[in-house]
Structures are given as C-alpha cells and as structure tokens.
Amino acid sequence: xxxRVGSTRRNFVTVTGAAAALALAGxxxxxxxxxxxxxxxxxxxxxxxxxxxxxxxxxxxxxxWTRLAPEPLAPFGGMDRRPVEVQWQLAEDEQFHRVVRHGTxxxxxESSHSVHVDVQGLRPWRHYWxxxxxxxxxxxxxxxxxAPAYDQSVPVMSMAFASCQxxxxxxxxxxxxxxRREHDVVFFLGDYIYEFGIDRGxxxxxxxxxxxxxxxxxxxxRNRYASYKMDPDLQAAHASAPWVVTVxxxxxxxxxxxxxHPSAPPAQFLVRRxxxxxxxxxxxxxxxxxxxxxxxxxxxxxxxxxxLAEFSVLDTRQYRSDQAYGDGSKFPGPDVLDxxxxxxxDEQERxxxxxxxxxxxxxxxxxxxxxxxxxxxxxxxxxLVPMDTWDGYAASRDRVLGGAHxxxxxxxxxxxxDLHRSVASDLKLDFANPDSPTVGxxxxxxxxxxxxxxxxxxxxxxxxxxxxxxIKYGNFQRGYVSCTITPRQWISDYRVVDRVTVPxxxxxxxxxxxxxxxxxGIRVVAGDPAPHRAPARYGAGSPxxx
Amino acid sequence: xxxxALVLIGTAVATVAVSSAGYSVSGRPSPVQVSTNPQxxxxxxxxxxxxxxxLTMTNTGTESLYADLTLSPTGPLQLSxxxxxxxxxxxxxDQPVSAPVEVRVPRDTHSGQYSIDLEVDRTKVTVPxxxxxxxxKGPGSNVALGEQATASSTHGNFALCGAxxxxxxxxxxxxxxGWNDGxxxxxxxxxxxxxxxxxxxxxxxxxxxDSIRYPAAANGLRDWDVQVRSGGGAWTTVASVRGNTAGHxxxxxxxxxADAVRILALAGxxxxxxxIVELEVYDS
Numbered sequence: 086x087x088x089r090v091g092s093t094r095r096n097f098v099t100v101t102g103a104a105a106a107l108a109l110a111g112x113x114x115x116x117x118x119x120x121x122x123x124x125x126x127x128x129x130x131x132x133x134x135x136x137x138x139x140x141x142x143x144x145x146x147x148x149x150w151t152r153l154a155p156e157p158l159a160p161f162g163g164m165d166r167r168p169v170e171v172q173w174q175l176a177e178d179e180q181f182h183r184v185v186r187h188g189t190x191x192x193x194x195e196s197s198h199s200v201h202v203d204v205q206g207l208r209p210w211r212h213y214w215x216x217x218x219x220x221x222x223x224x225x226x227x228x229x230x231x232a233p234a235y236d237q238s239v240p241v242m243s244m245a246f247a248s249c250q251x252x253x254x255x256x257x258x259x260x261x262x263x264x265r266r267e268h269d270v271v272f273f274l275g276d277y278i279y280e281f282g283i284d285r286g287x288x289x290x291x292x293x294x295x296x297x298x299x300x301x302x303x304x305x306x307r308n309r310y311a312s313y314k315m316d317p318d319l320q321a322a323h324a325s326a327p328w329v330v331t332v333x334x335x336x337x338x339x340x341x342x343x344x345x346h347p348s349a350p351p352a353q354f355l356v357r358r359x360x361x362x363x364x365x366x367x368x369x370x371x372x373x374x375x376x377x378x379x380x381x382x383x384x385x386x387x388x389x390x391x392x393l394a395e396f397s398v399l400d401t402r403q404y405r406s407d408q409a410y411g412d413g414s415k416f417p418g419p420d421v422l423d424x425x426x427x428x429x430x431d432e433q434e435r436x437x438x439x440x441x442x443x444x445x446x447x448x449x450x451x452x453x454x455x456x457x458x459x460x461x462x463x464x465x466x467x468x469l470v471p472m473d474t475w476d477g478y479a480a481s482r483d484r485v486l487g488g489a490h491x492x493x494x495x496x497x498x499x500x501x502x503d504l505h506r507s508v509a510s511d512l513k514l515d516f517a518n519p520d521s522p523t524v525g526x527x528x529x530x531x532x533x534x535x536x537x538x539x540x541x542x543x544x545x546x547x548x549x550x551x552x553x554x555x556i557k558y559g560n561f562q563r564g565y566v567s568c569t570i571t572p573r574q575w576i577s578d579y580r581v582v583d584r585v586t587v588p589x590x591x592x593x594x595x596x597x598x599x600x601x602x603x604x605x606g607i608r609v610v611a612g613d614p615a616p617h618r619a620p621a622r623y624g625a626g627s628p629x630x631x
Numbered sequence: 632x633x634x635x636a637l638v639l640i641g642t643a644v645a646t647v648a649v650s651s652a653g654y655s656v657s658g659r660p661s662p663v664q665v666s667t668n669p670q671x672x673x674x675x676x677x678x679x680x681x682x683x684x685x686l687t688m689t690n691t692g693t694e695s696l697y698a699d700l701t702l703s704p705t706g707p708l709q710l711s712x713x714x715x716x717x718x719x720x721x722x723x724x725d726q727p728v729s730a731p732v733e734v735r736v737p738r739d740t741h742s743g744q745y746s747i748d749l750e751v752d753r754t755k756v757t758v759p760x761x762x763x764x765x766x767x768k769g770p771g772s773n774v775a776l777g778e779q780a781t782a783s784s785t786h787g788n789f790a791l792c793g794a795x796x797x798x799x800x801x802x803x804x805x806x807x808x809g810w811n812d813g814x815x816x817x818x819x820x821x822x823x824x825x826x827x828x829x830x831x832x833x834x835x836x837x838x839x840x841d842s843i844r845y846p847a848a849a850n851g852l853r854d855w856d857v858q859v860r861s862g863g864g865a866w867t868t869v870a871s872v873r874g875n876t877a878g879h880x881x882x883x884x885x886x887x888x889a890d891a892v893r894i895l896a897l898a899g900x901x902x903x904x905x906x907i908v909e910l911e912v913y914d915s
Contacts, residue, residue, distance in 0.1 A: 161714070281787045
C-alpha cells in the first residue's frame with residue numbers, strides 16, 4: 086500500500102478541525118498520515134486484523150467502520166480496556182492526494198474498540214477511499230461510493246447481494262469475485278454468522294475450541310464475528326463497496342421469532358438477543374440510529390438510489406409471529422392465513438406500504454431475508470411449504486404483494502436469501518393460480534458457503550421447479566448475485582463457485598436473468614434455466630426462455 | 632491545493648460515539664452483583680473431568696447495562712473462558728444472567744488450594760478451588776474415568792467428555808452426561824479414550840442411551856467393535872457386539888496391553904446417532 090503522499094499534509098493543515106483533532110491525538114500536523122508518531126493504546130501488533138468496511142450510503146454521507154483487535158480471538162480483542170484515539174481520512178482518490186474529510190474518534194472498550202464514523206458533507210454518487218490510523222499503524226484502504234442525489238437520473242448502477250456464510254463449510258471464493266467486480270453497493274441479507282457450535286469443517290481450525298461452543302453471551306458473539314471477519318476475502322468484499330446489512334435468524338439463534346425461541350423463556354432469550362444485536366452492531370458499518378437498545382434494534386430502513394431504485398430493507402425476525410404448526414415444512418392450514426399473524430409486524434408493514442405509495446423510483450426493491458414466492462417442497466399433489474418463510478405467513482404476504490398491486494407499484498423486485506439455493510420466481514398475486522397477475526419478480530440468492538459445494542440441481546431443486554410453475558430458475562451451487570440495473574432493465578448475474586470446499590475454486594456465471602421495465606416476471610437471457618423441468622403441466626405457464 | 636477540500640470546509644462531520652452510560656460511574660457502588668454455583672470448587676488433574684462453575688451476574692440498578700466479568704485464575708488453573716460479557720436488564724424482580732465455565736488442571740498439579748478472581752466493574756469475588764489428588768487407579772477401577780476422549784464428531788448439544796464423566800445414568804441424558812455423535816444416520820462413528828499410561832485391560836462396560844423416554848431398543852447403540860491400540864500401532868478389535876438392545880453391555884476379552892480404547896460404532900437402533908452415556912474400561 087502506497088500512502089506516503091505529499092498532499093496529505095496540506096489537506097491536514099487546511100481542513101478546519103484538523104489541527105484540533107491532531108492536537109488531541111498528540112500528533113504533529115506536518116507528518117504524513119502513514120508515518121506519523123504513535124498514540125497510546127496499541128503497540129506494534131497490527132490492530133486492523135478485521136479489515137475495514139463502509140455502509141448505508143446516502144447522497145451526502147457514508148458510514149466507515151473498523152475495529153481494533155490485535156488478537157481478535159482473545160478477550161477484548163487483545164486490547165487494554167481503555168479508549169484509543171483513531172484517526173481517519175476519506176479521499177477522492179485511491180492515493181489520498183485529495184483528502185476531503187478526516188478526523189479523530191475514540192475506539193471505546195465498551196464497543197469492542199469498534200469505530201463507526203458517519204462521514205457527512207460528501208458529494209452524491211462519487212467514489213471515495215478511506216483508511217484509519219492508530220499510532221503508526223495504518224489500516225488497509227477501503228473503497229466506497231455515496232448514493233446518487235434523490236432526484237438524480239441514474240443511467241446504471243451495479244449491486245450485489247449475498248447471504249449465509251457458514252465459515253466452516255466453505256471458502257469465501259465468491260467474495261473474492263464480488264470484490265473484483267467493485268459494485269456500487271452490496272446488500273447482505275442475513276446469516277452473517279452461525280451461532281451454533283461445530284466440531285469439524287473444510288477449513289483449517291474448524292474444530293478449535295472457540296467454534297465448538299454455541300454463542301449465547303456477548304463475549305461469545307463478539308468472538309464469533311471476529312472469527313468470521315478474519316477472512317481476507319470477506320474483508321476484500323467489505324473494502325470494495327458500501328454494504329447495507331440486515332439480520333436473519335442465525336445472527337441470534339436458529340429460527341427465532343420475536344421474543345420466542347424454544348431454547349429459553351422469553352426473558353432469558355431477550356438477554357441473548359440483546360447480546361447478539363450488540364455484537365452485530367459493533368461489527369457492521371451501521372449508523373447510530375441502528376445501535377441496539379438492549380434487545381431492540383431499528384434495522385428496517387430505506388436506501389435510495391436517485392430516481393432509479395429504492396431499497397426497502399426489511400427485518401422479518403424481530404416483529405414476527407411465532408412459526409405456525411411448529412415450524413418445518415407443513416401444509417399451509419388456516420393459521421398461515423390468519424390475518425392477525427405477521428412476518429413484518431404492523432408498523433413495518435405500514436412503513437413499507439406508505440413508502441411505496443410515495444416512491445418515485447423506477448425499481449422498488451424489497452431487500453428481505455428469504456423467499457416471498459411460494460415454495461411447494463413436496464412432489465405430487467400434496468402441498469408442503471416452509472413455515473419459516475413468507476409461506477408460513479401467507480396473510481402477511483398477501484398484504485404486501487396485494488398492497489403493491491393495489492398501489493400499482495412500479496417494478497417490484499424482491500431479493501432474498503436463507504434457502505442456500507438460487508431461486509428466481511414470478512411473484513404472483515395468487516400462487517395457487519398460475520393465471521393470476523404477476524405483480525413482481527424475485528431473485529433469491531444462494532449461500533456464500535453454507536451447505537458445502539452443492540450441485541447444479543439437487544432433488545429438492547428439481548421438486549421446486551416441478552411443483553412451482555412461477556419458479557423460472559433454480560440452482561444449488563454456492564455463490565452470490567451480481568446485478569446491473571438501468572431504467573430499462575434489471576439483469577441478475579448468478580455467479581456460482583464450482584467448489585467452495587477447496588480454497589481455489591473458480592467462479593462463473595451460471596445464468597443471466599432479466600426483468601424489463603414495466604413487464605413483471607423473470608426472463609432468462611443466458612444459461613439453461615431449468616434443464617430438468619418436466620414438460621409444463623399447467624398450461625398457462627409461459628416458457629422461461631427468450 | 633485541492634479545491635473540493637476547501638469547498639467542504641465547515642460542513643458537518645458526525646462521529647458516532649457510543650455512550651458509555653450503562654457502565655457504572657467511578658466512585659459509586661456497582662449495581663452488578665456476582666455469584667457462582669458452587670461457591671467453591673474441587674477439581675482433579677484429569678483431562679476430561681473439568682470442574683463446572685456457573686457464573687451469575689445480576690443487575691440490581693435502575694438502568695440496563697452491559698457488563699464484562701473477567702476471570703483471573705491463580706496457579707495452574709485452566710479456564711474455558713476468561714471473560715463473560717452480557718447485557719443485564721434492569722427489571723423487577725432482578726433477573727440473573729448466567730454462563731458456564733469449565734475449570735481444568737494439568738495431571739501433575741500439586742494438590743492444594745487455588746482460586747479464581749472474578750471482577751466486574753469494581754465488584755470482586757474470589758472462588759476457592761481445591762485441587763485434589765488423582766483418584767487411585769488400581770485393580771478393579773475404571774481407568775477411562777476422566778481421561779482424554781476424542782470422537783469422530785460430537786453433536787453441538789452434547790459434551791465430548793460426557794461419556795467418561797463417571798455418570799452412567801441414562802436418566803441424566805439431558806444434562807450433557809453422555810456423548811452423541813454429530814452426523815445423523817452416518818456410520819461408523821468412533822469414540823476414543825486415551826489411557827493415562829499403558830494398562831493391561833480385559834473388560835469394557837458400555838452404557839448406551841436407555842432411559843424410560845428413550846429406550847435402548849429404539850435409541851441405543853446396536854452394533855459396535857471394542858478396539859484397543861498399543862504403542863502407536865493400529866487399532867485391534869478385541870470384542871464385537873451385534874444386534875444389541877440393552878442399555879448396559881459388558882465385553883470381556885483376553886488381557887491386552889492398551890494405550891487407548893476405541894468404540895467403533897457401526898449401527899444404532901433407529902439408524903440415527905451413536906449415543907454413549909458412559910464408557911468404562913477395567914484393568915485385569
């Protein structure tokens with residue numbers, strides 16, 4: 086990394102506040118960022134072992150993040166329990182010739198010495214580069230990009246989304262590919278960590294003591310995040326683009342619902358949830374608005390990309406009714422249609438629908454955790470659907486999809502995860518009736534690594550394609566989805582890894598799927614969509630090719 | 632000079648600083664009470680026989696807070712955790728928040744009195760730890776008790792050492808007193824115990840799951856080989872059990888020198904998991 090550049094000094098001197106900040110940090114302003122003298126608190130050990138990140142871009146602001154952890158798996162990350170001064174810079178160029186914002190903040194022990202700086206006063210739809218310094222240690226450089234101005238016409242944006250990164254089940258080869266493609270923004274849709282203990286895996290150290298225990302206490306969740314974030318490919322993906330993150334279940338515990346989990350009575354579970362949320366916030370590039378208050382965290386929020394796209398990021402865990410019929414895959418009996426049951430909670434549902442009413446965006450995107458589309462997982466006439474996805478909350482789904490339909494929402498697109506498989510679907514007003522209107526399009530992305538290598542189509546994937554005519558594409562390999570969005574069309578490029586159980590897998594495009602402006606539904610532009618699909622038995626289903 | 636840098640002078644830069652409120656202010660008594668169960672602990676120098684301590688923090692104050700409880704052992708004590716951090720709600724009645732810690736000592740530890748210092752905020756608690764002499768392993772004693780176990784896999788809800796913890800009662804299955812492998816319906820599984828020293832053995836007693844709720848005929852181990860290893864050589868089968876439906880099976884064999892004993896689990900009743908409540912090995 087080349088960071089010794091002459092203009093840095095002048096920027097330090099001339100930008101208001103720099104002198105004061107440097108004085109606080111005990112530094113002389115005429116030294117380069119990369120070689121200035123030490124501040125207290127951190128010794129020669131590298132404190133930036135968990136990388137850098139940015140997130141939640143606005144037209145004029147972005148959050149930049151790091152955490153000081155010279156020994157990431159030791160208590161307190163190997164830090165003394167006192168605040169440490171951290172300097173940061175944000176520049177218009179990768180060499181930091183043009184530093185436009187900088188400052189000093191404190192990494193505090195009660196936040197695991199994490200740093201979240203909400204850098205404001207930035208210009209819309211611009212790339213920036215950022216870095217941190219503690220003493221004479223300089224962090225890796227992160228690249229980020231602000232969102233466009235709200236009224237800006239955006240000719241094209243690139244976006245990636247990912248989910249489910251079971252560390253011990255695979256190498257993060259998909260993230261190396263994601264980093265190389267340098268998207269404008271990355272959405273992470275849940276299962277950043279897994280809370281349960283494991284005792285073997287495909288990676289070295291998969292049976293170390295710290296991974297064999299389930300996470301319950303705050304120190305255990307912090308340790309789990311650190312163990313995941315040490316991965317260099319994950320760090321590269323964070324450093325390549327701003328991330329917008331939300332949780333699914335495993336950030337807390339498998340299939341939790343609001344205050345309910347079979348492992349503990351609610352009061353005890355809420356302590357665990359509070360611990361999980363605290364560690365989550367500490368390790369994610371989130372704003373102070375998302376800082377948890379005990380077991381509560383305001384995570385659903387809207388991210389806008391000019392007139393091109395508006396992303397409604399959902400939280401489908403914190404406010405949901407408990408799973409119907411004891412969870413698992415069941416026949417969707419009357420409980421799933423019970424209008425008093427909800428996946429989003431009433432307030433979030435109202436926020437979502439009101440937001441759509443006001444939206445001027447070409448693409449209205451639901452960034453959520455699993456699949457909105459119905460997933461009949463049973464061959465034959467019997468209907469079995471997962472109780473943990475929107476299928477188990479059909480009344481809630483009807484209000485969302487029906488609400489979008491009533492409001493004539495322009496180009497509704499859902500992106501999701503959780504399934505550890507790629508599934509692209511037409512979103513139907515009534516999934517039981519293939520002739521009912523298609524009200525939107527859904528891209529569910531596969532896991533980064535959860536589930537080991539997988540295969541092109543497994544028996545479960547074949548069943549999904551056979552039983553669900555609205556599903557236009559399925560794949561059971563690992564990977565992520567890289568999207569190119571223009572006013573005219575949305576292209577989802579399903580990037581899959583041939584093998585994640587070895588460190589040197591290769592990544593390729595399995596399929597390119599298209600949604601056109603004003604024409605809801607998935608069209609396949611490249612790649613064999615469903616090679617094993619049985620001949621259409623439903624009559625009305627249109628061929629999934631162009 | 633960089634123009635954009637000048638233009639931006641004076642615009643706001645907000646730093647997200649997390650309030651330290653919730654951490655008690657210096658000088659006041661800490662609202663966090665600390666207790667342990669038991670209040671004092673006895674351990675022996677066996678690798679798979681930890682002393683189990685439950686740590687409890689209780690917030691007696693009026694504001695919820697995050698607390699870090701540090702554990703500092705004296706002498707040779709080895710702890711499974713040196714930190715217990717948690718959110719502690721301020722609720723009425725007070726809500727205790729607990730976490731387990733395992734305490735081990737090396738085999739050659741001198742018996743005597745040691746301690747663990749617990750500290751949260753300015754509250755300090757000392758837990759006395761008595762290290763007892765190793766139990767004598769003479770003729771007729773179980774030489775597998777507390778010795779180092781290894782397994783092909785262990786289910787996340789169970790403890791590797793559970794099958795050498797001295798508790799062979801299947802009714803205690805729910806309290807981590809047995810071993811359960813981690814690969815459902817996949818066989819074989821192995822469960823090994825390394826003996827403290829080469830020993831001539833002639834009998835292995837295996838307790839598989841056999842409780843009122845989970846009878847062995849439906850949940851216990853069905854087929855297995857008893858194997859021994861000596862001097863770094865290969866595993867040798869000394870006894871075989873097939874078609875078992877009982878909870879307790881004794882295998883006797885010609886006295887054999889062994890460094891380690893293995894149960895090679897070949898099949899379970901119900902074809903799900905290998906489950907061993909206790910594995911006992913006796914010298915001749």
